[in-house]
Amino acid sequence: LEKEYDVVIIGSGSTGLTCAIQAYELGLKPVILEKMDKIGGNTNRASSGMNAAETEVQLANGVVDSFADFYKETYQGGGKLNNQEMLEYFATHTALAIEWLSSHEIELTDLTVTGGMSKKRAHRPASTAPVGAYLIKGLLRIIQKASIPLFTQVKVEHLKKQPSGTQVAISIDEGVQKTIVGRSIVIATGGFGAGSEWIKKYRPELLNYKTTNHSGATGDGLLMAQEIGAELIQMEMIQIHPTVQQDTPHAYLIGETVRGEGAILVSNEGKRFVDELNTRKVVSRAITSLPEKSAYLIFDEKVRSRVKAIEFYNHIGLVESAATVAELAEVLKIDKQNLTSTLAGWNKAVTTKSDTEFGRKTGMNNKLDAGPFYAIHVAPAVHYTMGGIHVDERTRVLDGNGYVIPGIFAAGEVAGGLHGNNRIGGNSIAETVVFGRQAAQQAFVYLKK
């Protein structure tokens, strides 16, 4: 660890790693500091994909899309509370981000759809790998090739602004304290989905919910930003993910692709109760409104074969299966006739392309008619924190009066504003790449002034 760097990047999720590579390619000297022993944060757990509009991949798959639609649907999905300048920059730069990844041999050539999106925008690897882990692996390959310094088990505790740069106080391996200087700082510490202090402060009623987050998602970046005068915004906007298997001590998020590829949700009564691909907010609320506060994802062999992640869910014992629908109902202890007629009704909706019951419009290419049939028991859990550090579309951190705090940038989940009150699946991975790059570019502009 040296005494001074051009850019001190706090956090090694895809925001931090992307930012480091972009900074390096602009000729800057970056360092990445990660408090955990594992690299990749919550990014490692991302499963749906990376949303982008107007990409070559979409065109190659016959999907004609537009920046304007992507903007509009994200804005609607976020309750129109999104920071519009950020959203505009985001919607018009995701395709470039996909291209940038591709030029770094990180290929996301498969497509799926997530809740709240009218088109297939979620780009993911053609291989079986979930998008997040694949991305981290690809970015690390570049980091290593370029010998960009990355330190794990180095926790940033405080930031202190000085005329010459920002002092970064760190603790190494619990105990050793040190200070280094960052000529600029990028806070990329992720969200606070596992930060009970923050949740207690802003949404105490969620304290008894499980979380899908890694244990390091404690919102440290918010505290350090606050110490140097940053404003925090929309902190009460915490996303609950609707489909989390939580019957074991660990909460496993069941990716939106299972629904995107054709699964439905049924209640204990064996009946559908919502448009399964409505936004996470709406679907979560529908599940918690059921008396049992949980539901079953139901799908057939064709969906299973298309969604590779199901192998993993099955491997760890989260999937129930049976040869026929009636047998599956028996396994789940739900009414046979109800489940059978629910599937018949759904298959008719798929055939006629019209879900008269709940108005579902996407993920309707698959009739659930090929055994074996499968079920996963799911319920909502804390998943993502939309709020965070107030930034502008250039990732510059703002104080309570809306003034830029010079030389301090924040990007990724730690930054608030892009998603409004509900994040669309696939938009967070896109955010990390778009704004991770942007943070490095803006640090460059700042340092060259």
Ligand code: ADP
């Ligand atoms: P994003 O998706 O925005 O990149 P992630 O959750 O993937 O966010 O990554 C954030 C990373 O930042 C995690 O690996 C987390 O452990 C790390 N981190 C959080 N707080 C600190 C801290 N105080 N010092 C160093 N690293 C931190």
